[in-house]
Amino acid sequence: MEKKNRFSNLLEHLMSMSDLKNSALAQTLQYDTSYISKWTSGRSLPSEKNIEKILRGISSSVVDAMDPENKNRLYTDYQVDVDDDLKSAVYDHLQIEYNYVKGLKNTTGSETAPETSYYAKLTLPQFAEMMHHPALREISSMKAVAAMDLLSLEHEYRSMIAQVDSEHVDLERDFPSVHYSMLLNLKLGKRDYIYDTIFLINLLTNSTHINMKIYNGPQAYGKLIFCMKDAFSISSMLFDSNYCSSVTLTEDVTQVNSLYHTLKSLCGREMLLFRNITMREMLKNFDYLQYLLSTDKQWLMGHMAEYFLPDILFDEIAAETRLAEKWGIDEAELCRTHALSRSILEDSPVQIIIYESAFNDFVVSGVLDFYNNQVTLSTDQRLRYIRHIRCLMEQNPRLEIKLVHGDFIRDFQDSVCPNLYMSNNICYLRLENKKYRNNLVMLNGMEIKEMFQKFYQEIWSSRDDVVVEDKTAILDTIHHALMSIEILSKSE
Numbered sequence: 385m386e387k388k389n390r391f392s393n394l395l396e397h398l399m400s401m402s403d404l405k406n407s408a409l410a411q412t413l414q415y416d417t418s419y420i421s422k423w424t425s426g427r428s429l430p431s432e433k434n435i436e437k438i439l440r441g442i443s444s445s446v447v448d449a450m451d452p453e454n455k456n457r458l459y460t461d462y463q464v465d466v467d468d469d470l471k472s473a474v475y476d477h478l479q480i481e482y483n484y485v486k487g488l489k490n491t492t493g494s495e496t497a498p499e500t501s502y503y504a505k506l507t508l509p510q511f512a513e514m515m516h517h518p519a520l521r522e523i524s525s526m527k528a529v530a531a532m533d534l535l536s537l538e539h540e541y542r543s544m545i546a547q548v549d550s551e552h553v554d555l556e557r558d559f560p561s562v563h564y565s566m567l568l569n570l571k572l573g574k575r576d577y578i579y580d581t582i583f584l585i586n587l588l589t590n591s592t593h594i595n596m597k598i599y600n601g602p603q604a605y606g607k608l609i610f611c612m613k614d615a616f617s618i619s620s621m622l623f624d625s626n627y628c629s630s631v632t633l634t635e636d637v638t639q640v641n642s643l644y645h646t647l648k649s650l651c652g653r654e655m656l657l658f659r660n661i662t663m664r665e666m667l668k669n670f671d672y673l674q675y676l677l678s679t680d681k682q683w684l685m686g687h688m689a690e691y692f693l694p695d696i697l698f699d700e701i702a703a704e705t706r707l708a709e710k711w712g713i714d715e716a717e718l719c720r721t722h723a724l725s726r727s728i729l730e731d732s733p734v735q736i737i738i739y740e741s742a743f744n745d746f747v748v749s750g751v752l753d754f755y756n757n758q759v760t761l762s763t764d765q766r767l768r769y770i771r772h773i774r775c776l777m778e779q780n781p782r783l784e785i786k787l788v789h790g791d792f793i794r795d796f797q798d799s800v801c802p803n804l805y806m807s808n809n810i811c812y813l814r815l816e817n818k819k820y821r822n823n824l825v826m827l828n829g830m831e832i833k834e835m836f837q838k839f840y841q842e843i844w845s846s847r848d849d850v851v852v853e854d855k856t857a858i859l860d861t862i863h864h865a866l867m868s869i870e871i872l873s874k875s876e
Contacts, residue, residue, distance in 0.1 A: 388426035519615035581839035678807030686801025763873035
């Protein structure tokens with residue numbers, strides 16, 4: 385029996401779930417019933433000329449006809465919770481499968497892919513297009529592993545290859561059943577510490593909605609391999625930074641799963657580059673205190689956080705949020721942590737780089753990262769916070785603050801800026817994904833710590849095109865922030 389194309393399989397599955405008959409769908413679409421039968425059997429595809437109207441009609445008909453039990457199953461599968469969003473998700477899925485089948489027809493003459501295909505040489509955009517297999521749309525539950533020498537690629541191709549499902553990234557929703565392990569190569573080849581580090585930060589930020597682990601291993605050197613368990617795999621060798629060779633794409637489940645387990649065996653815990661953690665764990669396990677007590681503290685701040693809080697303002701926010709009670713930690717311990725933060729900023733050496741946008745955003749929104757919890761301060765509270773920063777700058781000569789005016793890398797100028805906290809002992813990131821969940825990661829291992837430290841040293845010492853170190857200019861920025869808050873307070 386001839387294998388059916390993926391679009392026909394999906395259409396038949398959706399119609400079966402909703403018990404939607406060919407005649408009913410034909411009436412809605414104003415097509416003859418024989419056309420619907422050809423689409424579900426795989427004998428033909430809908431006309432490309434009218435495809436949007438057809439797919440919209442199918443999506444609406446399927447969802448409207450579905451019983452509550454099956455509809456809830458689709459809600460889970462597509463990670464939506466209202467009918468209009470479900471219709472959009474079904475339409476999107478149908479369109480992806482339709483375009484995939486049309487693409488196969490145009491390139492191979494067949495509407496179904498062979499189990500295994502070989503290509504002697506491909507450009508990286510061609511590889512990326514093949515890598516974006518329709519199976520990736522099944523994002524509610526997925527296991528994938530990759531070995532990719534991403535940092536050896538030209539800048540323009542990295543995100544293209546790394547963002548496996550970038551069209552469907554929704555950082556507002558979590559997909560805990562999506563497991564993605566990626567093996568990178570940090571040991572071999574040259575490093576561009578600013579670009580490579582910012583690239584990794586953005587990769588982490590864009591992956592906080594899934595369960596992603598990034599590992600370090602020389603086995604990824606010169607390779608581009610991606611494998612989705614029970615679905616497909618694509619593998620190649622890098623020919624140079626623009627091409628790959630010996631490409632194999634297969635949907636043979638036996639081969640796919642064999643490769644999957646081989647790659648997973650390379651992802652040992654000792655090779656993990658970033659370790660997920662929560663702020664509650666940091667406080668209960670004393671990681672937060674250990675960081676404060678470490679030497680060589682260096683901060684890069686993309687948004688304002690609790691470190692700069694004066695005592696009374698800390699007490700107000702702690703009482704309002706009741707974090708100690710929610711997290712089941714000792715309130716006195718939280719106060720002691722704050723007192724130590726304040727003491728360090730008043731007396732100890734700390735290097736801090738603050739994005740100017742952090743001041744601007746805080747002035748307007750009042751949003752503060754309070755131990756990785758989002759709180760909104762009144763204009764009076766904002767004034768006290770910014771005044772305290774100015775006071776610290778004036779009183780502690782060993783507190784070095786510089787200001788980022790602009791972007792280090794043009795490619796990432798629209799990316800949100802994280803908070804990076806480094807020391808000789810502990811280094812961690814608070815990724816800015818706007819939801820303050822799954823966004824704390826510890827740097828795990830000397831190689832990744834050294835990479836981030838070289839990144840920080842380079843922007844601290846060698847990027848005067850972007851980093852302002854003149855104290856008068858920084859105080860002027862702080863003064864402007866205070867004036868802006870006072871103007872806002874008068875309009876309340």
